[in-house]
Amino acid sequence: MLRFENVDLHYGSFRALSGVSLRAAPGELVVLLGANGAGKTSIFMAASGINKPSAGSIRFGDRELIGQRPAQIVESGLVHCPEGRKLFPMMSVRKNLTLGAYVHRRDKAGIQRSIDEVFGLFPILEKKQDHPAGSLSGGQQQMVAIGRALLGRPKLLLLDEPSLGLAPLIVKQVFEVIQRINQAGTTVLLAEQNAYSALAIAHRAYVIERGHITLEGDRESLLNNEAVRAAYIG
Amino acid sequence: MRLIEGKAGWALLAALALAFPLVAPNNYLISVATLAFIMAIAALGLNLITGYTGQFNLAHGAFMAIGAYTVGILTVDHQVPFWIAFALAGVVTGVLGYFIGLLSLRLRGHYFSIFTLCVSYILFLLIEKWESLTHGPVGIMGIPAPSGMGPLRFDTPLAQYYLVLAFLALGIWVMARIVRSLLGRSFMAVRNSDDLAEALGIDLMRTKTLSFVLSVIYAGFAGALYAGQVRFLGPDLASEAVTFDLIMFVLVGGVGTLLGPLVGTFLVTWLTQSLQFLQDYRMVVFGPLLVALIIFLPDGIVGTWLKRRARRADAVQADTRSHVAVTEAKSNA
Amino acid sequence: MELFFQQLLNGLTIGGVYSLVALGLTLVYGILHVPNFAHGAFYMSGAFAGYYLMAKLGLNYWLAMAGAAVVVAVISMLAQRLVFHPLRNAPELHDMIAAIGILLFLEAGAQALFGADFHRMPTPYGQVVEIFGLTAPLQRLLIIAGAFGLMVLLHLFLNHTVIGSTIIAMAQNRDGAALVGIDASRVTLLVFAISGALAAIAAVLYAPINLVYPAMGNLVITKAFVIIILGGMGSFPGAIVGGLIIGMAESFGGFYVSTDYKDIIAFVLLVVILSFRPQGLFTMKGAR
Amino acid sequence: MLEIDQLTKQFFGLTAVDAVTTRFERGQVSAIIGPNGAGKTTFFNLVAGTHKPTSGRITFKGQDVTGMRPDHVARLGIARTFQTTHLFDNASVLDNLIVGHRLRTRSGLWDVLANSKRLQEEERLCREKAREALDFVGASHIANRIAADISQEERKRVAFALALATDPELLLLDEPAGGVNPEETVGLAALIRKLVDHGKTVCLIEHKMDMIMRLADKIVVLNNGAKIAEGTPAEIRRDPHVIEAYLGTDHVAV
Amino acid sequence: QDTVKIGFTGPLSGGAALYGKNVVNGIEMAIKEINAAGLEVGGKKVKLELVALDDKYSPADAAINARRLAQQHQAPVVFVPHSGGIYAMQAFNEQEKFIVMAYSSTPKITETGNKLTIRIPPTFNSYIEPFTRYEMKKFGKKVGMLPGDHEYAKNWTQLFGPAWEKAGGTIASNNPMSYNRSADFYSGVSRVLAEKPDVLFVGGPSEPTALVVKQARELGFKGGFLIMDQAKLDEMAKVTDGLGPLEGSIGVLPVSYDERVGPKTFAAAYRKAYGADKDPTTESSYNYAMTHAVAAAMKLAGTTTDASAIRAKMGEAIGKLPKETNAGEFKGVDAVGGTVVDPLVATVEGGKIRPVNLSDLMK
Ligand SMILES: Nc1ncnc2c1ncn2[C@@H]1O[C@H](COP(=O)(O)OP(=O)(O)OP(=O)(O)O)[C@@H](O)[C@H]1O
Numbered sequence A: 001m002l003r004f005e006n007v008d009l010h011y012g013s014f015r016a017l018s019g020v021s022l023r024a025a026p027g028e029l030v031v032l033l034g035a036n037g038a039g040k041t042s043i044f045m046a047a048s049g050i051n052k053p054s055a056g057s058i059r060f061g062d063r064e065l066i067g068q069r070p071a072q073i074v075e076s077g078l079v080h081c082p083e084g085r086k087l088f089p090m091m092s093v094r095k096n097l098t099l100g101a102y103v104h105r106r107d108k109a110g111i112q113r114s115i116d117e118v119f120g121l122f123p124i125l126e127k128k129q130d131h132p133a134g135s136l137s138g139g140q141q142q143m144v145a146i147g148r149a150l151l152g153r154p155k156l157l158l159l160d161e162p163s164l165g166l167a168p169l170i171v172k173q174v175f176e177v178i179q180r181i182n183q184a185g186t187t188v189l190l191a192e193q194n195a196y197s198a199l200a201i202a203h204r205a206y207v208i209e210r211g212h213i214t215l216e217g218d219r220e221s222l223l224n225n226e227a228v229r230a231a232y233i234g
Numbered sequence B: 001m002r003l004i005e006g007k008a009g010w011a012l013l014a015a016l017a018l019a020f021p022l023v024a025p026n027n028y029l030i031s032v033a034t035l036a037f038i039m040a041i042a043a044l045g046l047n048l049i050t051g052y053t054g055q056f057n058l059a060h061g062a063f064m065a066i067g068a069y070t071v072g073i074l075t076v077d078h079q080v081p082f083w084i085a086f087a088l089a090g091v092v093t094g095v096l097g098y099f100i101g102l103l104s105l106r107l108r109g110h111y112f113s114i115f116t117l118c119v120s121y122i123l124f125l126l127i128e129k130w131e132s133l134t135h136g137p138v139g140i141m142g143i144p145a146p147s148g149m150g151p152l153r154f155d156t157p158l159a160q161y162y163l164v165l166a167f168l169a170l171g172i173w174v175m176a177r178i179v180r181s182l183l184g185r186s187f188m189a190v191r192n193s194d195d196l197a198e199a200l201g202i203d204l205m206r207t208k209t210l211s212f213v214l215s216v217i218y219a220g221f222a223g224a225l226y227a228g229q230v231r232f233l234g235p236d237l238a239s240e241a242v243t244f245d246l247i248m249f250v251l252v253g254g255v256g257t258l259l260g261p262l263v264g265t266f267l268v269t270w271l272t273q274s275l276q277f278l279q280d281y282r283m284v285v286f287g288p289l290l291v292a293l294i295i296f297l298p299d300g301i302v303g304t305w306l307k308r309r310a311r312r313a314d315a316v317q318a319d320t321r322s323h324v325a326v327t328e329a330k331s332n333a
Numbered sequence C: 001m002e003l004f005f006q007q008l009l010n011g012l013t014i015g016g017v018y019s020l021v022a023l024g025l026t027l028v029y030g031i032l033h034v035p036n037f038a039h040g041a042f043y044m045s046g047a048f049a050g051y052y053l054m055a056k057l058g059l060n061y062w063l064a065m066a067g068a069a070v071v072v073a074v075i076s077m078l079a080q081r082l083v084f085h086p087l088r089n090a091p092e093l094h095d096m097i098a099a100i101g102i103l104l105f106l107e108a109g110a111q112a113l114f115g116a117d118f119h120r121m122p123t124p125y126g127q128v129v130e131i132f133g134l135t136a137p138l139q140r141l142l143i144i145a146g147a148f149g150l151m152v153l154l155h156l157f158l159n160h161t162v163i164g165s166t167i168i169a170m171a172q173n174r175d176g177a178a179l180v181g182i183d184a185s186r187v188t189l190l191v192f193a194i195s196g197a198l199a200a201i202a203a204v205l206y207a208p209i210n211l212v213y214p215a216m217g218n219l220v221i222t223k224a225f226v227i228i229i230l231g232g233m234g235s236f237p238g239a240i241v242g243g244l245i246i247g248m249a250e251s252f253g254g255f256y257v258s259t260d261y262k263d264i265i266a267f268v269l270l271v272v273i274l275s276f277r278p279q280g281l282f283t284m285k286g287a288r
Numbered sequence D: 001m002l003e004i005d006q007l008t009k010q011f012f013g014l015t016a017v018d019a020v021t022t023r024f025e026r027g028q029v030s031a032i033i034g035p036n037g038a039g040k041t042t043f044f045n046l047v048a049g050t051h052k053p054t055s056g057r058i059t060f061k062g063q064d065v066t067g068m069r070p071d072h073v074a075r076l077g078i079a080r081t082f083q084t085t086h087l088f089d090n091a092s093v094l095d096n097l098i099v100g101h102r103l104r105t106r107s108g109l110w111d112v113l114a115n116s117k118r119l120q121e122e123e124r125l126c127r128e129k130a131r132e133a134l135d136f137v138g139a140s141h142i143a144n145r146i147a148a149d150i151s152q153e154e155r156k157r158v159a160f161a162l163a164l165a166t167d168p169e170l171l172l173l174d175e176p177a178g179g180v181n182p183e184e185t186v187g188l189a190a191l192i193r194k195l196v197d198h199g200k201t202v203c204l205i206e207h208k209m210d211m212i213m214r215l216a217d218k219i220v221v222l223n224n225g226a227k228i229a230e231g232t233p234a235e236i237r238r239d240p241h242v243i244e245a246y247l248g249t250d251h252v253a254v
Numbered sequence E: 001q002d003t004v005k006i007g008f009t010g011p012l013s014g015g016a017a018l019y020g021k022n023v024v025n026g027i028e029m030a031i032k033e034i035n036a037a038g039l040e041v042g043g044k045k046v047k048l049e050l051v052a053l054d055d056k057y058s059p060a061d062a063a064i065n066a067r068r069l070a071q072q073h074q075a076p077v078v079f080v081p082h083s084g085g086i087y088a089m090q091a092f093n094e095q096e097k098f099i100v101m102a103y104s105s106t107p108k109i110t111e112t113g114n115k116l117t118i119r120i121p122p123t124f125n126s127y128i129e130p131f132t133r134y135e136m137k138k139f140g141k142k143v144g145m146l147p148g149d150h151e152y153a154k155n156w157t158q159l160f161g162p163a164w165e166k167a168g169g170t171i172a173s174n175n176p177m178s179y180n181r182s183a184d185f186y187s188g189v190s191r192v193l194a195e196k197p198d199v200l201f202v203g204g205p206s207e208p209t210a211l212v213v214k215q216a217r218e219l220g221f222k223g224g225f226l227i228m229d230q231a232k233l234d235e236m237a238k239v240t241d242g243l244g245p246l247e248g249s250i251g252v253l254p255v256s257y258d259e260r261v262g263p264k265t266f267a268a269a270y271r272k273a274y275g276a277d278k279d280p281t282t283e284s285s286y287n288y289a290m291t292h293a294v295a296a297a298m299k300l301a302g303t304t305t306d307a308s309a310i311r312a313k314m315g316e317a318i319g320k321l322p323k324e325t326n327a328g329e330f331k332g333v334d335a336v337g338g339t340v341v342d343p344l345v346a347t348v349e350g351g352k353i354r355p356v357n358l359s360d361l362m363k
């Protein structure tokens, strides 16, 4: 479904990704593990078209994503829930969610249904639906961000550190939600620091270090990998 | 090593400036240069508050007018000797700057900028309307040239050139001291992040006000020199066009660099003088030229040069520490 | 009493024009976070375009207004593409100076094309009408109706259409907007087009009771800046209320205090208001 | 050392911090935990002077600091780090740190113009302090890098160093290990311990429970702005309110 | 063949550009004619060439431009149409040896004792009394003052107010307005009209002045207008849609209505050069005539470089100017360097502009 082949990405003269190749098959939940600054976010930014790779190819289905605008990429069903949330702070929570469905804007009834589903997942948002998103706390905003991504009806959902700054209780819920989304048929690519919880729901995972993929495997093999345990699970 | 290089550079500039009148074919070029030096003094001040402290002041030109008018009013209406009036010009702009600073520096970002734009407009209107003090739109004429000091006399273009040059040199020296000291570091801390600066115990208001007052004193002295050089003052000196010119100088040269305002002032002045032949089409050419400069040399001339040098230095270092990647220095004024 | 209402009417007229210009400025500010100093030149271009279409091509007033709106929308979009777009990652100081470059260019360009003379735009609505015992030039009533009608339309557009909310979304978070599939460059262009068109319409509404000349934008733009910081930068209601406040202050101040000081009144008002509400009248969160 | 009495903060009707009363003891690590939006960051902002409280009192070393400006508070010896790590991004790490000690120096404009002894002395002192703080957090090797270019974990360390350079007695750390991987979290926890061992008092906000439970002497739990529990890690872990509001039932076993 | 540069510095861009352009047009026309006719000075053929520099109305830029003109181009005369620039140049023109051809009727510029200054337009003192008499006789003794707030208007107002009162009139209110900057005159006009004046004193650039007149009529004003000499009746009529609203006004005679030989010839030539729809202004005609005078003075003095010698012959040159080129009907130069003119004024009566002799009004 998603295929990176030898992707390089530069910020100025600094090479953040070098020769990254990875794939996610339909229905899979794939986790990216890596320390801070390893390049996880960069992979996502490349996929969703915010940053342009300098070499390689990114295919989504049979479509080449490099060179496409973010808007086109979202339309094709790849939705990115970014690190740092990037909400519309002065707009109400509901409006934020609605805009998540911008590419499906003609389907009013569908949007309403999806919003209700998101409220089902995060009841607090229903209570806060008329508050400006910026007035919510960090964790609540993260929920809005995930909700907004879901409204884009992703075939492939990119989740960048969704548990960052969330209370343990909420983190647990978030992982449950991710698993549920995945089980309902959405392919998920998840970047996480919280390696244990992430691996617990993953099918496969990649380990990325300093812009290189250094390890790849299914859940079991990684959970049992000594190096991984030492570095990311502790 | 770098220090010597810097010193040598400054010495070279000084030598050039000292020798310029000897090679200049006529007084016209000398008076262009004199006026450019005066503007450069004001631009240095603007660079302190905008480039180093991050507060984008749009009233700078008006403060220059305040300095000029102080000299004009005192010398013409009250027969105060030029140099006393000159010193008072600094005092008056400083005091006025202090109060305006207190009022405006509570605002942040664009609010501050546009507020100061309005302050500038109010000052302009005051100069234009307060006829009993400023002579209103009629202007002040007959301002004396700077009076002689001991054996020195300042009534020829050449003497004025060296006089203004001396003040410019003094201005640069003081500025260099400031920005390289702990004080300068406080200014830059405020520019880089005021929240953080405050959390580190830097008194925002005090620091910003100090920088503001210092910067407008530069403008005040520049204005005072202007009065002695042009010898006539009209309210237009306080119009925002002067401020925009100053901003342009700073930006073209390189904001937040010591040399930038100087280079920018000389280059833009030279450009406007050379484009004179275009007459009324001048701005049709100058406008796009300015835009192009901004787009293709965003750090200004000096900024770009410094950055290139920094990158080269970094590249040399990167060889020695292979595992550490170096991103290009981000500039964010 | 009659005099009072005359001033009120006058305040509404200039206030309406100011608000329209300020709205365009505020919209662009919201997207670019840059005070567009070239906006006054857009206003001026609108007046010249309208003048040219009417006086030289003989179009009727309304067609000329539409034509001017299109012309300035195009100029505005070109400015975005050629100048602001390349500068999108640069510090804001740069956009400001670049905007001044555009302003110099447009002003000199207008002078090269039309000369430095004052021009006069004809209007089919030159009559003076009486309503409720008050005499009012028809064109002034037209300005009021036009300006406020346009504001209502714009409000409906921004808050009740999807395209409108994409503009608001862009203003609040560019990356966020891109990630939900909003095409940033299209929205930016659209905002510039709207902003330019608003300036042009304001100019064509106002020009018949005024003069058309290359430096005409400078008068309005300073006021527009006062208005948008008075109302809160990027705030839509702020621009309207701010425009009315300044319009009324000028009208009543000019009448009851002194025309000599009426400009100062507006600016002093600003200083006073900002001393109490540093973030302007209509912004809730910290002024940033 | 720090006493909080009935501290309340409202934003446009929303009560972000609700009549919190507590105290933090010298030489201890105190932690504040609570769900997102509980008001933890706001609580820090009140102590550090970034926001003015609606009501209540804050006393630091017996002195009333309620409503004081942030720079005053800092000078009294309270340093803080921010939730999203703030640094002066376009300066080198060392330059970042040199300003850190500025608040303990006195030289002003005259010293600068006269190049006074005091100024030279103080500039040397600031540089020394910066090096010292950098050494302390173990980040000397990145002294000359541009702050924007260093890794998240390095940023956290530099932020500590920056706070340290102000010579504080109390450090307020907002999510010091947020966005840092488990291995590095352990390193940061050790660093916090080291701070306390060197006589500093620490108060931190964190969601990483393992770290908190190991590190803290005392935990305060906020929910909806109000304090719902306070005590040692062992007490908190068992507290039914806390489990319900925050930890969830799973965590009891940790 | 020598080329002699004639200097000009003035606003060629920005708000006052039109004004500057008008001056340049006049000078340019004269230079073309002089070159076509051929000029011989001291037995040598010389060609004149205009060097016009933009100073955006700024005194400092004007001073720099003047230095450039004097030193780089060796211009013996520099035309400058604004008092700020004039004052700034007077600080050094005697040292640098060039004549300031000052287009500004501010009396002060010739009161400073500068030996190389020629003031081109007459001072406005001569207008005030006849204007006052005419309007007072026709409409009444109460004047409402609505002049501009720029330098020139200030100077006028200062002299006009006392003169009106001396003639037995009263001043209802004095309300200067920014003609150049204001976007709207409504409140100012209604404020003055609230005092029910018989006559309105107005004046600034023609077009805004016309807007003030129009506004006053719209607000029901029925009296006459006393118009400062800066505004020209013909240009105003274009804005007020005809002379109707201007009925009962008195102002200076527009060049295009001047039936004397000089102005008439000039107006025809001007239209030929710059377009049939362009009405010449005194800015153009006065500077045109003075350019001819400069050429004549050079010829008389036998030098193109010695400014003092040229200056000394200016009076004679003006006196000898052929009628066709003396578009300003100049008679000579007085002791301080101001021109001597007998200007014509005009009234609007019965929807027509009628030339009147100043001396007739004084009877
Ligand atoms: N805009 C940028 N400009 C320059 N360098 C950048 C930029 N964004 C990221 N980098 C650098 O690229 C590298 C990879 O960053 P990236 O954000 O992809 O890492 P990450 O694995 O997502 O880290 P984290 O866990 O902190 O989110 C880092 O060294 C980072 O400093």
Ligand SMILES: Nc1ncnc2c1ncn2[C@@H]1O[C@H](COP(=O)(O)OP(=O)(O)OP(=O)(O)O)[C@@H](O)[C@H]1O
Pocket: A134, A135, A136, A137, A138, A139, A140, A165, D011, D014, D015, D016, D034, D035, D036, D037, D038, D039, D040, D041, D042, D043, D083
């Ligand atoms: N400046 C502000 N204006 C208005 N409301 C605010 C402001 N700052 C915080 N709040 C509100 O106060 C409440 C507490 O927020 P706070 O940031 O203190 O939570 P927190 O406990 O730090 O959460 P997190 O763990 O997510 O960072 C939230 O509901 C938030 O929306």
Ligand SMILES: [Mg+2]
Pocket: A040, A041, A042, A083, A160, A161
């Ligand atoms: Mg990341």
Ligand SMILES: [Mg+2]
Pocket: A138, D040, D041, D042, D083
């Ligand atoms: Mg928080």
